[in-house]
Structures are given as structure tokens and as C-alpha cells.
Amino acid sequence: MNLRRKRRWIGGIPTASMSDIAFLLLVFFLSTTRFDIKKGLGLVLPPASEEATQKVRLKEENITKILINKEGQILLRTFDGEEEIQMNQLEAKVRGIVRENPDMVISLKTDRKAKYQFMVMALDRLQAAGAEKISLSTN
Amino acid sequence: MVKIRKKTKAETLIPTASMSDIAFLLLLFFMVSTVFVRERGLKVNLPKAEKIEKIPRNHSATIYVSKSGMISIDDLEVEIPDVQWIMQKKYFDDFNVIACFRTDRDTNYGVMSDILNQLRYANTLRVSFEAKLKR
Numbered sequence: 001m002n003l004r005r006k007r008r009w010i011g012g013i014p015t016a017s018m019s020d021i022a023f024l025l026l027v028f029f030l031s032t033t034r035f036d037i038k039k040g041l042g043l044v045l046p047p048a049s050e051e052a053t054q055k056v057r058l059k060e061e062n063i064t065k066i067l068i069n070k071e072g073q074i075l076l077r078t079f080d081g082e083e084e085i086q087m088n089q090l091e092a093k094v095r096g097i098v099r100e101n102p103d104m105v106i107s108l109k110t111d112r113k114a115k116y117q118f119m120v121m122a123l124d125r126l127q128a129a130g131a132e133k134i135s136l137s138t139n
Numbered sequence: 140m141v142k143i144r145k146k147t148k149a150e151t152l153i154p155t156a157s158m159s160d161i162a163f164l165l166l167l168f169f170m171v172s173t174v175f176v177r178e179r180g181l182k183v184n185l186p187k188a189e190k191i192e193k194i195p196r197n198h199s200a201t202i203y204v205s206k207s208g209m210i211s212i213d214d215l216e217v218e219i220p221d222v223q224w225i226m227q228k229k230y231f232d233d234f235n236v237i238a239c240f241r242t243d244r245d246t247n248y249g250v251m252s253d254i255l256n257q258l259r260y261a262n263t264l265r266v267s268f269e270a271k272l273k274r
Binding site for chain 1: 156158159162163166186187188189190191192193194196199201204237239240242243244245246247248249251252255256258259260262264265266267268269270271272
């Protein structure tokens, strides 16, 4: 007669590596999650109060005007004269002007009917050229 | 006769088997309870630029301007003359506020110019034109 005691098997799931998995997932999500970061072109506007605007009186030779019409054509108007230029020439031109006269104020005048993109592209080029005094105005 | 009794050592053990359960539970709790503030804004196609820099998020106030000239601040559609009052309020809440423009690339510049004038009256002089990095 077989009187062997039956062996009971208690089943189990190994949970020791569970925390490893959890941490792995955590690290994965930590490293892959990207919050949308705002990026853009910064600028400081002049104040609107009258006394502040009256103080600033610039000499004509210290102003370079860049005019953009509604087709996106660019006119560079300096004290000496004016010329029509392309967007890709703008950076080099302005870089030369600013190097010559660091006090130069670049006035960016955009037509009201021009696309916003033209103004941003021009502003981008101006900042890339190292111009620090930029003013925005409309035609 | 000296009685030599074997010292019984008490074994101390902290059960760590349920540690991961606790971790998961906490993780799930925070995942479920966290609410991200998400502005719906307007649908815009940002212009592209190269010389872009990061805008500090905690000081920024986003102004959406769509292609048709609609303006939205804090998910509220506003008209151009209202911009001054809204931004003035923001300025008094935070003197370092930066007005971030999320403007469609095909918007007429006239609208932007009007808003910029409003910002000047509201004394929020720091502005930023959001753009995508040109590659």
C-alpha cells in the first residue's frame, strides 16, 4: 500500500523583479516625455507714455529703416540712400551697418497688409545680425 | 557550574515584497489626479525662425492670433480694444509678464501692430514672437 504523503505545491508568481520593471518604465517615461517648450523671438517695446517718447530724439544718421511691403519686398533705407534687397541679403547688410555704428537703430516698418511671416523673418535676420536696437512700426 | 545558554538572536527584517505595490499605487494616484492646464487656443501655423530662444514659462501670457485676425487670450475670444485691459491685469499680477504671440504666419501684420500698440498702453513691454525652429 502506498502511503506516501502527498506533496502540496503552493504556486507563486515571483515578484522580486516587479520593482525593477516599475523603475524601468518610470525611467523610460521620464526620459521620453517632452513638455512643449515655448520658443520665440524676444523684443522689448518702447513705453507708450508721452514723456518717455519725447525724450528719445534720434539723429537721422542713426536710423536705418527697413520697409516691407505687402508683397514681402524689402527696402533698406539708410541716411545715404535706399536700395531694394532680398531677405537673404538682409543679415549681411545689417551686420555691416551695425558693426560700423553700434548705436544704429533699426526701424522695421511693415505694411498692414503684409503677412506676419515676413516681419518675423526680417526680425529673425536682424537679431541674427546682432542688431540690438530694433523698433517696430507700421506703415 | 556555569550555565552557558545560547543567546537567541532576534532577526529583524523589513518586508519589502509589497514595496513595488506601494510605488505603483502612488504612481497611479498621481497619474490619475494630476491635471495639466492646457489652453485650447486657436489653430495657428507658426512662422519659422532661426534665432529663437526659450521663453520662461512661468512669466508668459499667450496671445493667439489666427489667420483671420481672431484674438484669443486665456481661451477667451477678445477684440483688439480689450487687449489693453486684460494685459494690464496680467501686468499687475506679474510685473515680469511676457506677452507671447502665437500668430499664424499668414495673418495681416496690421492686426499685430494694433495689438502691439495696445500692449504698449498696458505697459507690458516684453513681448516674444513664438516661432518654430527653421531647419
